[in-house]
Amino acid sequence: MDVIVIGGGIVGVATAYQLRAAGHRVCVVERHATVAQGATYGHGGIVLPTPLDAWFGPTFLGSRRGIVYRPGLNSSARRFAKQIAPLQAPDAFRAQWQRLRPLVELSRDAIASIEAGFHLEFEQREGVLHVTRDPREWEQAQSALELLGEFEMLHNVLSAAECAEVERSVPADPAFAGGVMFPQERTANCPLFTKLVKQVLDEQGGVQFLFGRAVESIRLENQRAAVELAPAESERKSTREVDVVSCDAIVVAAGAGSKPLLERLGLSLPFHPIRMLSLTSPIAYEECTPHLTVVDSVRRVSMTRMNQRIRVAGAAVLQPEREFAKPLSESLLEAGTALLAQSTHDWIPGAAKISAAHAWEGMRLLSPDGLPVVGNALHPRLFVNVGHGPAGWGLACGSAKVVSDLISGTPPSVPPDTLAALRVERFAS
Numbered sequence: 001m002d003v004i005v006i007g008g009g010i011v012g013v014a015t016a017y018q019l020r021a022a023g024h025r026v027c028v029v030e031r032h033a034t035v036a037q038g039a040t041y042g043h044g045g046i047v048l049p050t051p052l053d054a055w056f057g058p059t060f061l062g063s064r065r066g067i068v069y070r071p072g073l074n075s076s077a078r079r080f081a082k083q084i085a086p087l088q089a090p091d092a093f094r095a096q097w098q099r100l101r102p103l104v105e106l107s108r109d110a111i112a113s114i115e116a117g118f119h120l121e122f123e124q125r126e127g128v129l130h131v132t133r134d135p136r137e138w139e140q141a142q143s144a145l146e147l148l149g150e151f152e153m154l155h156n157v158l159s160a161a162e163c164a165e166v167e168r169s170v171p172a173d174p175a176f177a178g179g180v181m182f183p184q185e186r187t188a189n190c191p192l193f194t195k196l197v198k199q200v201l202d203e204q205g206g207v208q209f210l211f212g213r214a215v216e217s218i219r220l221e222n223q224r225a226a227v228e229l230a231p232a233e234s235e236r237k238s239t240r241e242v243d244v245v246s247c248d249a250i251v252v253a254a255g256a257g258s259k260p261l262l263e264r265l266g267l268s269l270p271f272h273p274i275r276m277l278s279l280t281s282p283i284a285y286e287e288c289t290p291h292l293t294v295v296d297s298v299r300r301v302s303m304t305r306m307n308q309r310i311r312v313a314g315a316a317v318l319q320p321e322r323e324f325a326k327p328l329s330e331s332l333l334e335a336g337t338a339l340l341a342q343s344t345h346d347w348i349p350g351a352a353k354i355s356a357a358h359a360w361e362g363m364r365l366l367s368p369d370g371l372p373v374v375g376n377a378l379h380p381r382l383f384v385n386v387g388h389g390p391a392g393w394g395l396a397c398g399s400a401k402v403v404s405d406l407i408s409g410t411p412p413s414v415p416p417d418t419l420a421a422l423r424v425e426r427f428a429s
């Protein structure tokens with residue numbers, strides 16, 4: 001089949017990879033000049049989510065110290081927080097994680113297969129250490145910790161002294177409640193991985209990348225589907241005409257840009273956009289630099305060494321939806337940057353030269369039940385792969401396989417209740 005994938009972030013590139021592996025011809029349409037320029041660019045480094053990373057459940061919104069802006073009473077953000085709040089209950093969280101987990105494991109296998117098949121090096125490191133200062137917040141995390149045991153995820157619950165022992169950059173003084181070490185969970189460079197997969201696709205052939213072109217709209221007809229492309233930047237003055245490219249199937253994998261495309265087709269998904277910030281900083285003192293990724297669990301800030309830099313990512317900006325069209329205000333940017341700097345100062349003091357850091361912000365979509373939307377939508381020829389929230393990389397490689405299987409008519413290898421929990425129709429009632 002001829003398949004058009006809209007979006008050249010990790011989700012779109014992973015989808016193109018799986019479709020090509022299944023024997024389809026693929027065209028990836030990306031409005032930027034290359035891949036990995038959206039949310040994928042500033043990625044914090046964590047490859048696969050654990051129950052402690054999930055953006056639903058007992059630790060999400062329990063403490064709002066990682067959220068930069070508290071929305072006003074009537075805002076869409078407030079409504080969104082209310083929608084996701086029931087998943088804080090331990091049983092609801094357990095059931096939702098149970099649905100998500102097969103996708104995480106499928107992603108693990110898919111990444112491993114790409115990595116081994118093409119000998120890719122993308123700054124992989126093993127070992128993630130979550131740390132929590134406040135005993136009450138540590139208490140709140142217990143149901144997530146129980147799940148780690150229940151699902152037999154390799155982890156070690158550590159005292160503060162033990163945390164400082166496994167990661168010398170984390171000071172045991174001032175005192176903190178404890179931490180959880182995931183010795184086998186990994187961090188790596190997601191934009192680099194995305195570019196390497198694109199390079200593999202270039203070398204293999206069968207996937208065309210159409211850069212600098214934005215999809216304006218999607219056309220769905222009985223036998224064929226098509227996208228309308230806005231004129232390229234260089235041609236905008238001379239023509240208003242759009243190019244129409246038809247195909248057998250379309251996959252919408254356009255990150256935050258998916259929402260308007262789907263809304264133009266009459267599909268309004270209840271995603272809430274969330275901005276997140278990252279700081280990429282030179283190393284200040286080599287002996288203070290962590291060899292593990294350290295995650296400030298409560299503020300949800302990850303601190304990852306990437307070669308000679310430290311990537312500090314987090315600081316979710318929760319704001320009313322109408323404000324996302326505008327650039328982030330100076331004051332919110334400052335508040336977010338201060339939050340990231342504070343985590344760095346608290347947990348890996350002396351490691352990062354924050355005064356010389358490069359700040360970046362990206363947007364991603366979060367769904368009110370914490371899971372992405374993956375599968376067929378509206379028409380037999382339209383598929384979506386969106387809303388991966390804070391776990392885009394981890395989930396992308398697995399969700400790409402699910403979409404490719406659905407397009408190929410092959411039963412996906414995740415259980416039916418996971419498939420149902422990912423479908424568009426769950427929001428239809």
Ligand SMILES: Cc1cc2nc3c(=O)[nH]c(=O)nc-3n(C[C@H](O)[C@H](O)[C@H](O)COP(=O)(O)OP(=O)(O)OC[C@H]3O[C@@H](n4cnc5c(N)ncnc54)[C@H](O)[C@@H]3O)c2cc1C
Nearest residue numbers: 007009011038039040044045046215255257362391392393
């Ligand atoms: C600061 C930050 C830190 C993060 N840290 C982590 C982490 O540690 N671990 C993790 O797993 N996840 C993390 N995430 C989330 C992860 O980065 C995202 O979930 C993931 O990158 C989403 O990938 P995507 O391909 O859907 O979106 P994007 O990377 O945004 O790609 C979408 C692409 O579609 C293109 N596009 C949009 N509309 C159109 C159109 N109409 N026509 C053509 N092209 C279009 C855009 O230009 C863009 O390139 C983080 C996100 C941020 C912002």
